[in-house]
Amino acid sequence: MYVSGQRRLRVALGAVLLTLGIAGCSTNRTAVGTLTYTTEAARIVTVSNPYVSGCHHFGPAGATTLANRTLVDILVYTNRTCQGREAAYVATSLSDLPAPRYGPWRSYSFVH
Numbered sequence: 232m233y234v235s236g237q238r239r240l241r242v243a244l245g246a247v248l249l250t251l252g253i254a255g256c257s258t259n260r261t262a263v264g265t266l267t268y269t270t271e272a273a274r275i276v277t278v279s280n281p282y283v284s285g286c287h288h289f290g291p292a293g294a295t296t297l298a299n300r301t302l303v304d305i306l307v308y309t310n311r312t313c314q315g316r317e318a319a320y321v322a323t324s325l326s327d328l329p330a331p332r333y334g335p336w337r338s339y340s341f342v343h
Contacts, residue, residue: 260283260343262283264280264300265279266297266298268294269297270289271295286311287313289335289337293336294307295329296329299323299325300323303323303342304323305339305342306318306321306342307321308336309335313338
């Protein structure tokens, strides 16, 4: 059976459009890039492509410095609930944000 080049092109284009449509409807969007932080024990942790939704934790030790190299701005908090006044806004591509003198950053959420 002979399949024309035009038909192959249409099938390939349809497959690409279907894939993009499914990806666009995904609820698990990620912030493209990395979020790197340093713990109080001077351990460097890098999180790649974190999910945009929800409240995220820096781990039990928290974060003393932070580098946001994602494409999405974040808010960092001194508590584990992503709430309260002790928050800082960290725009994309900003780094070395030190934690406040009263303790490390404990959680973060994305601004979207």
